[in-house]
Amino acid sequence: DTPVGILQEAFVAEYAKPGVKFTLRGSAWKILNIHNDKIYVRAEDDPTGAIPSWVGEQIPVPFEVAMEVGEIKGFVEDNLNHGESADWVAKALSERYPAKPETMKRILKEMVDHHKHGYPLPTNKRVLVEDWDDNVIIHANFGSLANRTLSRIVGHVISEATGYPVGVQQDTYMIITQTVGEVDARYVARMLKTLAKKDLTDTINEAVTKTGLFKKRIINVARKSGALSKFANFSNITLGRLMKSFEGTIIFEEAMKDTLRQDLDVETTLELLRQMAEGDIEVTVLETEDDVSPLGQLGVDSISMKVDIVPPEKITKIIIESAKARLYNETRILTCLGKHDWLQEMQVGDFPDKIQCPLCGSTEIAVLDRTPEDVAEMMARTKGRYKFDPPWWWKQGEDASKLVSIYGRRAGIIAAAKRVENEIAWDILAETEGEGDEFFERIVEAEREALKKRFM
Template sequence: MELLDLFIPKLRRAIKEAGILPFTKPQEEAFPHILRGENLLLVAPTGTGKTEAALLPILNNMVRVPDLWRRRGVRLLYITPLRSLNRDLLERMSWWASKLDLSVGVRHGDTTKEERTSQRFLPPHIMVTTPETLQILLVGKNLREILRTVRWVVVDEVHELLSDKRGTQLLVGLERLRLLVKGEIQVIGLSATVGEPEKLGSFLIGPGRRITVVKVPIPRGFMVEVTFPQPTEVDVALSQKLVSTPDVAARARAIIEYVRDKRAVLLFTNTRSTAELLGNRLLILDSNLPIRVHHSSLGKLTRISAEEKLKGGEIKGVVCTSSLELGIDVGRVEFVIQYGSPRQAVRLVQRVGRSGHKIGLTAKGVIISIDGDDFLESIVIKRRALNDLLEPVEPPDKPLDVLTHQIAGILITDRKLSISQLLNILRSSSPYSSLSEEELKNVLSFMSERHPPLFRYFPDLNLVMRPRGLGPLYNYYFNNLSTIPEVKQYLVVNEADESIVGVLDEEFVAEKGVPGVKFIMGGLVWRLKQVFGDRVYVEQDEDPIGAIPHWVGEEIPVPFEVAQEVGSLYGEVISRGRQDEEFEYILRDIASRYGVDPALLETSFREIWEYARLNTPMVSDRMATIEAAEDYVIIHTFFGSRVNRTISKILGTLLSRELGATILVNYDPYRVIIQAGLPPSRVLKLWDSMCKNFSEKMILEGLETTGLFRRRLLHVARRFGIIEKEADINSRILFDLARSLTGTPVFEEAVKELLTIDYDVSTTKKIISEFVEGKRVI
């Protein structure tokens, strides 16, 4: 039987009218499983028709439901991580639904009061929503009624949602939905190409349930070039105009040439500040260049305008961050520029996949490297991406702040529950499948003893109940729907016309928010006039030399495996050089393996080649090397961002304890940098001490004094409802907060976040044991 024949006649006609025949590989493989009612995770590159792969078989089965027209209610919940995705999906879904006389609605924070009222009395068959809005739907009396008919749930961009606490919130929410419908729901997950998809599928569906995983590999036509622009005399002159270096000018000039040569381009950066700075520099070099800047701190209208202008052909490029990494359809884009290493293979695949975003077209892109390390990192990531060596999703384990919020939601709809009932609900979801009774009781005790109490907990009866006054419970639940860390933000207002330019984070305003300070936003320079309340008033300035808003915590970590491969390349060049192989031959050999120009490799390897000719310690993935450089000591460690951050924390603690003063220790993915003029022999003794005495306690020592931990604690405390979101928090209050919360679930969760997101304890422990065993040397 032909695949098309599996669909009802009405849908077959719509499929032919839409012109999506022949079906794509993901559609061919997904359709039969979904039509049979199986839970499914579909992992496929962008632009391969994943949305239709999930939607069409569900619509086919939906119109066959006997009570579809007799009983009002939502049948399909389509959950996406971004409201902008919801806007994009509505048009596509509405077209398909109209062919079957079905209705589609969108429900999120921007939905008008009239639309919300209409959905309550005349619910759509298909509702597109976000994880946060689902939390509202699950507790509203009338809204719960329209969800009782749900039989299908599609979770779009699964890899994005399950990587953080939004995914935890969603998965417990789906368990609450199953209780509401009194039965199982067919769940379809849609994901970009990621590592270990089977684990991701199991995590999505929950313990004791079956899920089919369909993985479609990256197409062979996926094309990525890695380049390393070298400055010329032209760039020396341009650097004067940019008030920067010739290297920066060379990269900016290369970007402009790509933009001019292509119909539509997305230019990805890894941080918002880089996007602002790069957008500004490009416009300085060519004020007529048709580009815009797009990131999450810009105003909604500014972001939508950039998207629409790119789609409509009014501009040729958008400088963006991960804000345009997800499945928004910008179909005109034929090329992607990644400024600097994408840091992870999965990011490269997702971003370059934004180009050629039509079935049958080829995804094409280029990585413009910034320095030698960045170039080697980029070619390693390219190789890993093309060989399907992608980073897996690492969901959080048993987050206690989300646990508290979900218990609050359950108690809004159920007046009281026994501990065993509560455990059964929570353990049905993957994040809390191993939650112990003791862990649950600790949270219940803490939240029932706070003022005002959120729960009433009776240990002797093993019972938890709503508080007598429901106000605090409702306020806590609805004020903490988002698990995204809350950073107080200030509206940036153009004083000339009162228009909203964007937002600034509280840290920037606290440090630099004085009249006369200039910064770049939306690719334009603004001069700060005054700060009044939660608004920063500005005026446009023609002088391009300005400060950049400082956003914390944006850097994407370089994985251990990537850093190790970069280290192995350095080691290979040194080792082969000491065996008297010719430099040019080594370069050609490595270049052929990685698909790059040998001349570009020479720029990265020239310095290390000089080391190869000397009798000095070599650097490699298996050897760490200590190097003294005036007032610094550099330990070359190819262990990636999180491991090197862990090592830098331990060494900093040991040095401070030994010297009786705070010693600053920095890191990057390839080295740890001690800002002190110490002899290498002393650092070697320190390293040996770390290896011999390593324990998690070494990381935790003095933790409450670090800015990184205090920020984590602040975000966790806000999710627990301990601190109001709008409260002004200074460093002294944070220090006192850390001391007062020691030993509580809030402190415990902040430590867990730090150890799992910022540090990598398990890999560090493994590496250190290998040094002790002699498998690695220093």
């Protein structure tokens, strides 16, 4: 037998039974059988339906901090609406917060892209709801605990209304819930506006008892009180039976108190729902015409790592779309290797189909990930004959410039990728056309292989 890892007790108690698939250390495994304290598994190629085996907890972002981020988004939107540039907004915010304007501009990038699409931004006074595939994204700047609480309420209410289990994920600034039946963004928006009219005490308690957080708490409390042996073998009992046996006891009550006090923020969530019901916080449905918004893409990128609800083909599509967005938004220095008399900083997405020097007409253009000062210095040193050995990045730019001369923009995109070898770049350009999925999929694969070579 070869050990592959250790599973947490709460996970074993809740999920461990033959046939269940789970993810551990980046791989999918299927449970074959359970014997005493050992679980026998086999590797699975298809991760669809696998349950994440970790119960990780990040340091929560406080409600106040998240709301301030929402206020910043409102500031960005107001100024962009009044015609101010992204550079102006970044500079203004850099005077309020300890960050350089260029750093602030990178931070604001998705917000600016979101605004360019004509979408309103989620702020401290506005919640956005949008459809994404079989999910609904709720953009809510409420912080870790309030969003965790709200996500449990939303998931529970949808599940009770439809009769189907509903998966939810959340982070500091958004909630993503699966959709079933008639549930869509409009359905969820209406629900958010009306939840405050209901007595949510029982709803919250019922929702809490179904969470892994509560199950983890009840095990801890039971152990501390001596009601559960620290050597208890969770492979031989179900957590449902364990919880049933503790219902109505002080152990159950203490576990509930611990969960409500440490893992959730019910009071803040109820107040936010009241504000949504009364219109103090606007709830807006985002019409994206089946596309995901730039801010929504951040959530999509995050949820793509959770293979329990995203099948492999969707993961591939998400990775490709993320690669496109990443590469198009990179900024590189273009420099002429003909007469060494021109350089320009440009976003990759703005590269022309034919890249050439506007001064001498040369198409041998290097695409470099360096500062303009570094590039200008190297241009001067390599003009004419030179006897020194240039740095690797300059050599790489010289090699790639041959491809740029032949293939133009597409070669420039590959040159902007992470350490794609020139021979691989030749193959990609020769074997693909345009800037379709295959083109970017090959780039992602080349980047992955380059990373392996670097660290293995």
